[in-house]
Amino acid sequence: MNPHLAQLHPYPFEQLRQLFSGVTPNPAYAPISLGIGEPKHPTPVFIEKALMHAMAGLSVYPSTHGSEALRAAIAGWLERRYGIPALDPATMVLPVNGSREALFAFAQCVVDGARGDALVMSPNPFYQIYEGAALLCGATPYYVNSEPGRNFAPDYGSVPAAVWERVQLLYVCSPGNPTGAVLGLDDWRQLFALSDQYGFAIAADECYSEIYAGSVPPLGALEAAHALGRSGGAHPYPRLVAFSSLSKRSNVPGMRSGFVAGDPRLLKQFLLYRTYSGGAMSPPVQAASCAAWNDEQHVQDNRALYREKFRLITPLLKRVMDVELPDAGFYLWADVRRTGLSDLEFTRRLYAEYNVTVLPGSFLAREAHGLNPGRNRIRMALVAGVDEGLEAANRIVAFCQGL
Numbered sequence: 001m002n003p004h005l006a007q008l009h010p011y012p013f014e015q016l017r018q019l020f021s022g023v024t025p026n027p028a029y030a031p032i033s034l035g036i037g038e039p040k041h042p043t044p045v046f047i048e049k050a051l052m053h054a055m056a057g058l059s060v061y062p063s064t065h066g067s068e069a070l071r072a073a074i075a076g077w078l079e080r081r082y083g084i085p086a087l088d089p090a091t092m093v094l095p096v097n098g099s100r101e102a103l104f105a106f107a108q109c110v111v112d113g114a115r116g117d118a119l120v121m122s123p124n125p126f127y128q129i130y131e132g133a134a135l136l137c138g139a140t141p142y143y144v145n146s147e148p149g150r151n152f153a154p155d156y157g158s159v160p161a162a163v164w165e166r167v168q169l170l171y172v173c174s175p176g177n178p179t180g181a182v183l184g185l186d187d188w189r190q191l192f193a194l195s196d197q198y199g200f201a202i203a204a205d206e207c208y209s210e211i212y213a214g215s216v217p218p219l220g221a222l223e224a225a226h227a228l229g230r231s232g233g234a235h236p237y238p239r240l241v242a243f244s245s246l247s248k249r250s251n252v253p254g255m256r257s258g259f260v261a262g263d264p265r266l267l268k269q270f271l272l273y274r275t276y277s278g279g280a281m282s283p284p285v286q287a288a289s290c291a292a293w294n295d296e297q298h299v300q301d302n303r304a305l306y307r308e309k310f311r312l313i314t315p316l317l318k319r320v321m322d323v324e325l326p327d328a329g330f331y332l333w334a335d336v337r338r339t340g341l342s343d344l345e346f347t348r349r350l351y352a353e354y355n356v357t358v359l360p361g362s363f364l365a366r367e368a369h370g371l372n373p374g375r376n377r378i379r380m381a382l383v384a385g386v387d388e389g390l391e392a393a394n395r396i397v398a399f400c401q402g403l
Helices: 003-007 012-019 045-053 055-059 068-082 099-110 128-136 185-198 221-227 246-250 264-277 283-293 297-318 343-354 386-401
Strands: 093-096 119-124 140-147 167-173 201-205 240-245 258-262 331-335 377-381
Touching: 003 128, 012 343, 045 055, 045 283, 055 283, 068 093, 068 221, 068 258, 068 283, 093 099, 093 264, 099 128, 099 167, 099 201, 099 240, 099 258, 099 264, 119 128, 128 140, 167 185, 185 201, 185 221, 201 221, 221 240, 221 258, 240 246, 240 264, 246 283, 246 297, 258 264, 297 331, 297 386, 343 377, 343 386
Parallel strands: 119 140, 119 167, 167 201, 201 240
Antiparallel strands: 093 258, 240 258, 331 377
16 A cells, blocks of 8 residues: 555545534524535536537547647637736646646656655645645645735745755645635745746646636736746746636536646646546536636626625624635635634534534644644635525524624
8 A cells, every 4th residue: 555645634524524423413404514615506508518419529538638629728718817828728738637636646747756855835724635645746745824914825935945945846726725815926926936946846726716806806827927927938837837627617516627737848747647647538528618618708607696695794704703805716714713612613513503514724724833824713615505605694693692
């Protein structure tokens, strides 16, 4: 067996199951889950039709590289969304079966775990795939705490040079999960300079990029690189790849469709790796993905639903806990210390008394540099419909007021 498997931490939802062990929720309330970030809005009908109309594709083996049509659709979306020069669909775009598996596989491709001192850096709190990817490629995770005073941006300036010298891969999540924080151009300028100095690759996880409250879309990694003069020349987007997905944008988490785009040298090696790992996307899924990437109206409609939920729910919860509207994404990252309960106690009692599930923030972070930055916070995923979300918020308010 791979000895690194023993280093893996239980996934947050397994920890939640253990936390709820022995608890019978109040039967007077129907269950409402804000715990998992699984979109609940209906899948657009035109995407379903595109999938069904392409079923003849099941009779052929798909290419790992994906169809020319899909790569062109993704490249076109990136150009329209971020205002960047057209990417070469043949060398700078690679379809993947959801960003989750690609984020994991990318570390196995670019990190030399045999070196013994390799580090994979990520924000803290973080998406647990980053940690698992680091451990299973033989590297050591290094966590940079997100700071409330910096709008939950990690303080990369606090990392010692001796640490940067060992970093081979940096995971960046913007908009952040669970904080909703978006990196600005100065943040990217700093990270690109560090990548130039120390030679590490940057994996930019952007799967929440299309859900945002304001009128200005979140800055993307490739967009920032272009603005800073890093998109041209013989080596465009050096050591930078961006990951995105249709799951949240188009409400198709079951399709497992996403992409990786950026540095053609890295993508050439990643395609080679994936040729052996068998990560080819089904032809019907490719056809449906083309339809999704080529349409923006359903994305605007989806964004409007989330904005309505945030507009109605956030003010209710602010009465009883410290919570602010995030820059982007569909999570509320709330501080529950006003209630006098820890994040674990809050989560367990809310479930028992009001049958509402949230996720303790400490499950999403690690103890690093003297603290767990998720402690005393909870993550609430506003993925259900407006009415169900309001019902959950009213129950949470009642629970807090009764403490």
